[in-house]
Amino acid sequence: MVDTDEMATLEYIPTIPKFLEFIKKQYSDYPAISDKVTTYTYEELVSRVAKRVTFINSLGLEKGSNIAVLAKNDLDAMELFLAIPAAGHVLIMLPNALNDKALAGISMKFDLAGMFVGKEFTEVTANLPCKTWPSTSIGETESAFADVEKDTTAAIFFTGGTTGAPKGAVHSHGSIMRGSFNGVFGPGSILHKRYIAMLPLSHIFGAIMGYMAKLYTGSLIYTCVDMRAGIGDIPVVRPTTLVLVPGLVEIILNIARLKGRAFLGDLELIMCGAAPVPPRQMAECRELGITLCAGYGLTECANLTSGNCDTDKKPESMGHIYPEQQVKVVEGELWIKGDNVMKEYYKDPEHTAEVLEDGWFKTGDLVEFDDNDWIYITGRIKNLIILPNGENVSPEEIEELFYKQSLVKDCLVQEMEMNGNTVIGVEIIPYMPELEGASEEEIQNRLQETVNEVNKELPPFKRVLKLKVRTEDFKRNGAMKILRNQA
Numbered sequence: 001m002v003d004t005d006e007m008a009t010l011e012y013i014p015t016i017p018k019f020l021e022f023i024k025k026q027y028s029d030y031p032a033i034s035d036k037v038t039t040y041t042y043e044e045l046v047s048r049v050a051k052r053v054t055f056i057n058s059l060g061l062e063k064g065s066n067i068a069v070l071a072k073n074d075l076d077a078m079e080l081f082l083a084i085p086a087a088g089h090v091l092i093m094l095p096n097a098l099n100d101k102a103l104a105g106i107s108m109k110f111d112l113a114g115m116f117v118g119k120e121f122t123e124v125t126a127n128l129p130c131k132t133w134p135s136t137s138i139g140e141t142e143s144a145f146a147d148v149e150k151d152t153t154a155a156i157f158f159t160g161g162t163t164g165a166p167k168g169a170v171h172s173h174g175s176i177m178r179g180s181f182n183g184v185f186g187p188g189s190i191l192h193k194r195y196i197a198m199l200p201l202s203h204i205f206g207a208i209m210g211y212m213a214k215l216y217t218g219s220l221i222y223t224c225v226d227m228r229a230g231i232g233d234i235p236v237v238r239p240t241t242l243v244l245v246p247g248l249v250e251i252i253l254n255i256a257r258l259k260g261r262a263f264l265g266d267l268e269l270i271m272c273g274a275a276p277v278p279p280r281q282m283a284e285c286r287e288l289g290i291t292l293c294a295g296y297g298l299t300e301c302a303n304l305t306s307g308n309c310d311t312d313k314k315p316e317s318m319g320h321i322y323p324e325q326q327v328k329v330v331e332g333e334l335w336i337k338g339d340n341v342m343k344e345y346y347k348d349p350e351h352t353a354e355v356l357e358d359g360w361f362k363t364g365d366l367v368e369f370d371d372n373d374w375i376y377i378t379g380r381i382k383n384l385i386i387l388p389n390g391e392n393v394s395p396e397e398i399e400e401l402f403y404k405q406s407l408v409k410d411c412l413v414q415e416m417e418m419n420g421n422t423v424i425g426v427e428i429i430p431y432m433p434e435l436e437g438a439s440e441e442e443i444q445n446r447l448q449e450t451v452n453e454v455n456k457e458l459p460p461f462k463r464v465l466k467l468k469v470r471t472e473d474f475k476r477n478g479a480m481k482i483l484r485n486q487a
Helices: 014-026 041-057 076-088 100-109 173-184 202-214 227-232 246-259 278-285 349-355 395-403 440-455
Strands: 033-034 039-041 064-070 090-093 111-117 131-134 153-160 167-170 195-196 218-224 242-243 269-272 291-296 307-308 325-329 333-338 358-369 375-380 408-418 421-430 468-469
Touching: 014 041, 014 173, 014 202, 033 041, 033 349, 039 041, 041 358, 064 076, 064 100, 076 090, 076 202, 100 111, 111 218, 167 173, 195 242, 195 325, 202 218, 202 242, 202 325, 202 358, 227 246, 242 246, 246 269, 278 291, 349 358, 375 395, 395 408, 395 421, 395 440, 408 468, 421 440, 440 468
Parallel strands: 033 218, 064 090, 064 111, 090 153, 111 131, 195 218, 242 269, 269 291, 421 468
Antiparallel strands: 033 039, 153 167, 291 307, 325 333, 333 358, 358 375, 408 421
16 A cells, blocks of 8 residues: 555646755755765755756757757766756657667657767767767756746657657656656655666656656665666665566566575565566565566556556556546547646657547557456557457457466467468467476477467467467567567
8 A cells, every 4th residue: 555644745746847846855865866886865966957957058059949868877867867858948868779870860850959978879979960968068057947837848758669660759847747746656655765777768667667756755766877787786786666677577586586585685666567567477576575566658648557556456457547647448448638648749740640639648558447447458459460250359468368377488479370371379488497408399389288278268269379489589679568560
């Protein structure tokens, strides 16, 4: 249960400048961000953000200019994340994996006035058509934050792009802050925890849940410049909570199996989202004394829409819808309305019109609610498999059954060809600790038995007729979601 006394000390704050004033006053001397060498208190963090604003103001840019950041998850990036919208401009955090051609294309498409660049990316940004500045740039004195409104544009986040080209979701200060406030909800005590920012700030789950929501609660956030370093820091900085995607949960559980529970230190809670959470992970975390909470959100809704902090009770549910949102189900699809919803896709009226109708965002997710308003995600409309007999099959619904099986580490259900016909097939990455010493033939046979067990739970038209055993990982996006169209 949420600690109601602690929640009573917090409130929804509609803009980033007002949020900065709040955390400075509320948590002044508490440590805010650290790279293990340098630690800044909340008062120091806000002061440095104000000095960053001084530098940004010195550039002479028109208010509301689009400014990108290409940097690791370091202290500079954390400060710029706040400073750009606090100066009245529009923040665009860029994925680190982009090459020079992609960066040039983004610079043009998103009308970049300039880009703050970390030292690791000076070469790849050398010939961009926009101005660049070192991510270390900071003024000598503090400047007042911009006078912005709740509806003022604050940031653009790229959608995950698992089935198509990524789009730019345009968010206001109000939507960013509503998503951040939603991220505060959690089981038990929420104030003054320790985190490692494992997920990139370019991904909205990492930005909102892994950073902004943690500042909201006066917590200490450690930087994570790369995943290996972040995992290695767990026994050193001893985080109490991690914000992860299922792929990272699996990596951490694998290490815990090898090194023991002591490696995880003080870890007591994992907030997990961006992809379905296998029940096996929930059970294994429970055995280690760690609560794993599943959440549901979208880039277009400032990430956080619902959360399940009682996975023991209903492990397959995404929990209850957070406050201050309206939801409805239209032909099985979840629609959401609230101040967490994006304004539009940047310069993309066609796709904007497809997903926004009278303020309602059409999520593209197929859902069901039980009698107690617990939400269950049953699939994605775009992923539906249309069989020759006209039946529509949600691959996610079948994948959920496979994730309950002990031999399945990861899987992908999709259309496959068999004897000239279109059938439902599955690619499975086996969970090798359960298959140690088994030959390829034995693995194939045992996984076929798993398919047979799953098929017993499915009506005939949904049954899986073809199995492929996969030995290498699927291609994934920055949130480690499987790229279905590239599998």
